Amino acid sequence: MERCDFCELPIGGGCACSLGTDGGPTRTRGTGSVSAGSVFPTGAILVSPRGVAHRPGCLHQNDNEVTAPLWGWIPEPDPQLWRRISQGAPAQATHGNTKRVATRRCQSCDV
Template identity: 70%
Template sequence: MERCDFCELPIGGGCACSLVREDRGASGSGAASTSKSVPFPNGTILISPRGIAHRPGCMHQSDSEIKAPLWGWITAPDPQLWRRLSAGSPARATHGNTERVATRRCQSCDA
């Protein structure tokens, strides 16, 4: 059974991250082909101005408004980074505003 890169739960069997994958195009390029465009590659960690990590497609964020200089992001994070993310194990953005540091995960994205 295929497991999620973020949460390691089975896709379709407990992994809520798979909801983002359903909006992906069949090309595998990471770009959405639906009207709900997700401009970030699958697996990206988005970092808000408040230091909260989100996933693309977060229900309470508009992906079209996520851009530098307000936001930063990590496009190819270590698959375990999402679970390690905390005040004791922060993550610094590698793209966008690289001064952004996430110290906690969005509760909606983490569910």
């Protein structure tokens, strides 16, 4: 069974990452791609100035506004990095503002 790159749940059997919302970016079921003009790869982790990790297509962020020097990002992170992000296991941005460090995950993205 195919599993989601984001939540690792079976696609069509528990994964809600591909469910769209009105007016916002959506992840396309099966392909894992992000629509609505996102400039980041599907698996990227976006690091906010407040140290919060977001995913492309976050419902309360506009991917087009995620730019350096305010934001940092990790375009191709280890697949397990998202779940490890915490105070004890921070994620350092590798692109954009590389001084940005995520120590928590966005609750909207962490579905």
